[in-house]
Amino acid sequence: MTTKVMYPANKRATHHKLRKSLNNFKHSWQLYLIILLPLIYLIVFKYVPMYGVQIAFKKYSASHGIMGSKWVGLYQFNRLFNSPQFYKILSNTFLLSIYNIIANFPVPIILALALNTVRSKFYKKTVQMVTYLPHFISTVVMVGIILQVFNPRIGLYGKAMEFFGLNAVDLIGSPAAFPHLYVWSGIWQNAGWNSIIYLAALSSVDIQQHEAAIIDGASRFQCMIHIDIPAIMPTAIVLLIMNTGQMMNIGFEKVLLMQNDLNISASEIISTYSYKIGLSIGGGDFSYGAAIGLLNSVINFVLLVSVNFIARKVSETSLW
Amino acid sequence: MGKIKKKSIYSSRSDNIFFMIVNSILFIVLVIVLIPMLNIIASSFSSGNAVAAGRVFIWPVDFSLEGYKAVFRNNQVLSGYANTIYYTFFGTLINVIMTVLAAYPLSRSDFYGRNFITFLFTFTMLFSGGIIPNYLLMKDLGLIDTRWAMLLPNAITVYNMIITRTYFQTTIPNELLEASRLDGCSDIKFLILIVMPLSKAIIAVITLYYAVTHWNMFFNAYIYLNRKELFPLQLILRDILLANSIDPSMMTDPVLLKEKQNLTDLLKYSLIIVASLPVWCIYPFVQKYFVQGVMIGSIKG
Numbered sequence A: 001m002t003t004k005v006m007y008p009a010n011k012r013a014t015h016h017k018l019r020k021s022l023n024n025f026k027h028s029w030q031l032y033l034i035i036l037l038p039l040i041y042l043i044v045f046k047y048v049p050m051y052g053v054q055i056a057f058k059k060y061s062a063s064h065g066i067m068g069s070k071w072v073g074l075y076q077f078n079r080l081f082n083s084p085q086f087y088k089i090l091s092n093t094f095l096l097s098i099y100n101i102i103a104n105f106p107v108p109i110i111l112a113l114a115l116n117t118v119r120s121k122f123y124k125k126t127v128q129m130v131t132y133l134p135h136f137i138s139t140v141v142m143v144g145i146i147l148q149v150f151n152p153r154i155g156l157y158g159k160a161m162e163f164f165g166l167n168a169v170d171l172i173g174s175p176a177a178f179p180h181l182y183v184w185s186g187i188w189q190n191a192g193w194n195s196i197i198y199l200a201a202l203s204s205v206d207i208q209q210h211e212a213a214i215i216d217g218a219s220r221f222q223c224m225i226h227i228d229i230p231a232i233m234p235t236a237i238v239l240l241i242m243n244t245g246q247m248m249n250i251g252f253e254k255v256l257l258m259q260n261d262l263n264i265s266a267s268e269i270i271s272t273y274s275y276k277i278g279l280s281i282g283g284g285d286f287s288y289g290a291a292i293g294l295l296n297s298v299i300n301f302v303l304l305v306s307v308n309f310i311a312r313k314v315s316e317t318s319l320w
Numbered sequence B: 001m002g003k004i005k006k007k008s009i010y011s012s013r014s015d016n017i018f019f020m021i022v023n024s025i026l027f028i029v030l031v032i033v034l035i036p037m038l039n040i041i042a043s044s045f046s047s048g049n050a051v052a053a054g055r056v057f058i059w060p061v062d063f064s065l066e067g068y069k070a071v072f073r074n075n076q077v078l079s080g081y082a083n084t085i086y087y088t089f090f091g092t093l094i095n096v097i098m099t100v101l102a103a104y105p106l107s108r109s110d111f112y113g114r115n116f117i118t119f120l121f122t123f124t125m126l127f128s129g130g131i132i133p134n135y136l137l138m139k140d141l142g143l144i145d146t147r148w149a150m151l152l153p154n155a156i157t158v159y160n161m162i163i164t165r166t167y168f169q170t171t172i173p174n175e176l177l178e179a180s181r182l183d184g185c186s187d188i189k190f191l192i193l194i195v196m197p198l199s200k201a202i203i204a205v206i207t208l209y210y211a212v213t214h215w216n217m218f219f220n221a222y223i224y225l226n227r228k229e230l231f232p233l234q235l236i237l238r239d240i241l242l243a244n245s246i247d248p249s250m251m252t253d254p255v256l257l258k259e260k261q262n263l264t265d266l267l268k269y270s271l272i273i274v275a276s277l278p279v280w281c282i283y284p285f286v287q288k289y290f291v292q293g294v295m296i297g298s299i300k301g
Helices: A002-057 A075-082 A086-104 A106-117 A121-136 A139-149 A156-163 A178-203 A207-215 A220-245 A252-258 A270-278 A286-315 B002-009 B013-044 B048-052 B066-073 B075-107 B114-126 B131-140 B158-171 B174-182 B187-198 B200-216 B219-224 B233-242 B257-299
Strands: none
Touching: A002 A075, A002 A286, A002 B075, A002 B114, A002 B131, A002 B187, A075 A086, A075 A286, A086 A106, A086 A178, A086 A220, A086 A270, A106 A121, A106 A178, A106 A220, A106 B013, A121 A178, A121 B013, A121 B257, A139 A178, A139 A252, A139 B013, A139 B200, A139 B233, A139 B257, A156 B013, A178 A220, A178 A252, A178 B013, A178 B257, A207 A220, A220 A286, A220 B013, A252 A270, A270 A286, A270 B131, A286 B114, A286 B131, B013 B257, B048 B257, B066 B075, B066 B257, B075 B114, B075 B158, B075 B187, B075 B200, B075 B233, B114 B158, B131 B219, B158 B200, B158 B257, B174 B187, B187 B200, B200 B257, B219 B233, B233 B257
16 A cells, blocks of 8 residues: 555656756766866776786786786785795884884974974074975985985994994994884974974964963963873874875885895885886786785775774774 | 063973973974085085095085086986976976866765765775786886876876865855856856966965976886986986996096096085975975965865
């Protein structure tokens, strides 16, 4: 009984819906036209490679192309997990990324808090100007600077060691020094720039909060601890999530450029290894390289999703 | 006024100590960031012998321009420079057009399917095919070793697209769209004639972001280009700064080996400056735009 009554109404509803979306299209076809080119770009340059990632499960041969090559299942991954270098490379990757995230986290916050506290406008502007500048140095030049500055013969580092009467060790070729050089040069380059976002969060703090606290007898330091720091916490958490999500993509270019024969035992990471296997001279094993790259992307994705999940549980701040 | 008020609210002795500590922290930061840069600038203006002997600190020793002369005598550097300017100009042009084309429809709340398309874009931030499938794609498209390889693969940066979309959403009032509709204005016309002129600020921001990215781009050139005459500056820089491979024939004067080595050391410093100079020169004037970009980005898409 009821269905008999419902049926035409339902039909009318779907009809109405269809009509509505048709209307929608008629009404805004120009918007679709506008976005057509970006969509084609997105599909060709971003989604086709995602589809092409299937060669990680194949044995790629140039004559058969991506589609025609033979499926080999998890063969490439087994190869990777059984290779003697794999665990070294995996641990290098994690150590470097975790060290990088942890060391990078507090510096911009401290810088922003300090800049927010300082009273001289001129001083503040000068520090900002200078510390933002290195952000725009290209990776190649940055690595060039590292090589020059840490050159034990002619660089600043060599001179400083000489000044203190110490022997300048070659840090560029030292596996033990590699993570520190990598991470701290990154902080040197980006801490200033990364502080901008915290400064923005701090500028939204109402000055009346500070005034009220001071009337209640708080010192400026207490204001910072109890007003400024809570104000930037949500931003800090979101950034921490995003950085964790970028963990495996970490400075691929910079690591590749900083590598040399002497420090390779500490500086080989998954992404550079994938590149070398797949593309560099003596490589050319596309399938194996793609499998290593895919492993990298998957770890990255899982990390981002889980960190976001944890953040949402404990702090109500998350990316989505 | 503000100054007097501020002084009067933070007056206790412990506050003064606190301010002193903060000032000194910032001073240390300033010194740490500044000294390596000054050292490189000073070295680039010194003589090859002074640099090789490690005598330069933050002021040029035996002031000379030999380093710069050597840089500009190097044909590779010059052609790299020209190529980089080409890639930066056309690459940025493509970037800005594509970004606006993607951002505008996605900023319209009446655009059916916008959530899905936004998701398609943002998903590429989380997951990508990786280097090798990208390389194979470029090979299949026949773009390896062409200038297109430097212009097309990163035509849209999702982050820039999102800040542009957010800007459109927050600054272009809906009433404007309705009013122009009544006057018979189409969406395309509205974008070109109304939205673009109102969005100069965001266009400036993304133009600068993209231009710097192109200027500094290294990796695409490294994997997609083999022909030397297409190489951008960064690739030439890598050869000279990092791989230490300087073509001896580029130094036209027949000099002693020792001096050649000194000149090589010096050349690197001058090259660092020459390569970074364009960005550093425009930087003071455009700093506020860069900062604006971060601010808009922090509103979150």
